[in-house]
Amino acid sequence: MSFADRRFPVPVREDMATALRRSWADIGRPGTWWTGPERVAIAALARAERIQRNEPPWNRDRGEPSTSLPEKAVEAARKIGADPAQLDREWANSVISEIGDSHYVELASVVVTTAAADAFCEAMGIDHEPLPEPEAGEPDRERPDGMGDIGAWVPVQVIDWKRANVARAMSLVPEGVRTFFRMVAAMYTGTASDFDRMVWDHRPLARPQVELLAARVSALNQCFY
Amino acid sequence: MLLRASSDAVGAEVDLSAAVEDAADGGVEDGAVLTAFAEAVVRATNDLDAARARALETLGPEKFVEAAATVGIFNGLVRVADSTGIPSDAMMLERTADVRGDLGFNRWSGAKSSGVAEAPA
Numbered sequence: 461m462s463f464a465d466r467r468f469p470v471p472v473r474e475d476m477a478t479a480l481r482r483s484w485a486d487i488g489r490p491g492t493w494w495t496g497p498e499r500v501a502i503a504a505l506a507r508a509e510r511i512q513r514n515e516p517p518w519n520r521d522r523g524e525p526s527t528s529l530p531e532k533a534v535e536a537a538r539k540i541g542a543d544p545a546q547l548d549r550e551w552a553n554s555v556i557s558e559i560g561d562s563h564y565v566e567l568a569s570v571v572v573t574t575a576a577a578d579a580f581c582e583a584m585g586i587d588h589e590p591l592p593e594p595e596a597g598e599p600d601r602e603r604p605d606g607m608g609d610i611g612a613w614v615p616v617q618v619i620d621w622k623r624a625n626v627a628r629a630m631s632l633v634p635e636g637v638r639t640f641f642r643m644v645a646a647m648y649t650g651t652a653s654d655f656d657r658m659v660w661d662h663r664p665l666a667r668p669q670v671e672l673l674a675a676r677v678s679a680l681n682q683c684f685y
Numbered sequence: 686m687l688l689r690a691s692s693d694a695v696g697a698e699v700d701l702s703a704a705v706e707d708a709a710d711g712g713v714e715d716g717a718v719l720t721a722f723a724e725a726v727v728r729a730t731n732d733l734d735a736a737r738a739r740a741l742e743t744l745g746p747e748k749f750v751e752a753a754a755t756v757g758i759f760n761g762l763v764r765v766a767d768s769t770g771i772p773s774d775a776m777m778l779e780r781t782a783d784v785r786g787d788l789g790f791n792r793w794s795g796a797k798s799s800g801v802a803e804a805p806a
Contacts, residue, residue: 470746476754514729544767548794552770568768572761580757583726584750585737611798613770626762629771640761647754648762658687658694664748667691668699670755672713675688675704676720677759679788680727684795685766685773
């Protein structure tokens with residue numbers, strides 16, 4: 461079992477550990493556009509690059525290529541994993557023109573899930589979780605309806621949307637949204653009513669403490685959103 | 686930003702420069718411990734072990750886990766926003782208009798996606 465309780469130096473809420481385990485297992489499963497082995501390869505590339513994030517990209521040890529992923533997918537996994545502040549529309553378009561927008565969004569969903577889980581491990585002071593064993597099977601290749609242009613680099617859900625834009629950023633691949641935002645709910649937002657409340661007197665940290673951490677991590681990553 | 690909104694909700698005055706300054710407390714309880722912890726994780730600095738130990742000692746195990754979870758998940762959330770170029774929400778842009786320029790946010794690459802980019806300093 462991934463994220464086993466015995467690995468944590470202090471107790472972790474069961475719902476949080478469960479969310480981590482479920483999302484971690486999802487990485488190894490066939491996705492919507494990538495196979496299980498491809499998804500695990502994407503996670504491995506992102507992890508390896510992010511570990512070296514303090515080195516400039518040209519100085520990172522990448523070893524011999526050992527993946528059948530398209531070259532642009534390899535580049536995207538590495539860049540989103542380690543250099544998120546350096547991304548721009550022109551670069552994203554160059555990747556999307558090669559691998560397609562749906563493949564790009566799913567790749568991003570695997571990278572962000574990996575980065576969040578790895579950063580949590582680093583914060584907790586434990587080794588990164590071993591990557592999941594890839595499962596056999598084919599992607600289902602289902603593109604959702606109701607996608608449109610709101611100025612993002614990829615199409616997003618446009619019908620009846622009333623929540624924060626970031627929650628629909630990866631809506632082109634609903635499975636990717638479920639995998640990552642399951643962790644978001646357990647590790648940050650809580651329930652919908654929790655998130656709307658600015659006073660958290662029912663949770664361990666006060667809301668301003670959580671939002672200070674959020675703001676500092678966002679600023680360190682030079683994330684405008 | 687929700688830091689200001691959540692501080693306003695409890696009648697506290699927050700110093701938003703804590704978002705961009707090292708080990709600043711921003712007027713938030715244990716703020717300096719929290720920001721130092723976040724900085725050490727994101728930057729993978731040599732003092733991560735010390736920052737983590739201080740956070741655990743100051744906050745206690747339950748709050749420490751929540752802090753670690755917040756740091757972890759935001760390392761994913763920033764990549765969601767920055768890999769998709771998703772524009773900021775109109776309400777958030779409106780609420781931060783008075784501070785974004787001073788804090789340097791408008792010079793970051795992602796500001797282009799929200800139409801408020803300034804030239805890098």
